[in-house]
Amino acid sequence: MATSAPAPGTRIVDREEIRSKLLSLVASYLEQPVTDIQSDVKLVEYGLDSIFALTLCGDVEDEYGIEVKSTLAWDHPTVDAITDHLYDTLTAEA
Structure with missing residues (x-):
């Protein structure tokens, strides 16, 4: 039985890749090593403000x-x- 390939232009998403990308973004905004950012800590505790939030969006x-x-x-x-x-x-859109 053959598996079907994703449609052209369809991007396969991976939860861990998304998390890693977000951690990298937050770390870069804060000018801190990514290892200093914890994924379960509220962003406001890192100093999130409206500019940071809009940049993230x-x-x-x-x-x-x-x-x-x-x-x-x-x-x-x-x-x-x-x-x-x-x-x-992203998976709902796929």
């Missing part, structure tokens, strides 16, 4: 080709929560 939209609400970081306050939301959104 823009970077997520650019990376995954989807629109996200400007309240993404407030509605999903940790990297883990954003990861789950993005994974669910």
Whole structure:
């Protein structure tokens, strides 16, 4: 039995890749090593502000080709929560 290949242009998403990308983004915004960022800590505890939150939204939209609400970081306050939301959104679209 043959497995079907994804349709051209369809991007296979992996939850851990999403988490890793988000951790890298947060670390770069904070100018800290990625190892200093914990995925289950609320982003406000790292100093999240509205500019940081909007920048994150823009970077997520650019990376995954989807629109996200400007309240993404407030509605999903940790990297883990954003990861789950993005994974669910991306796999629902596939």
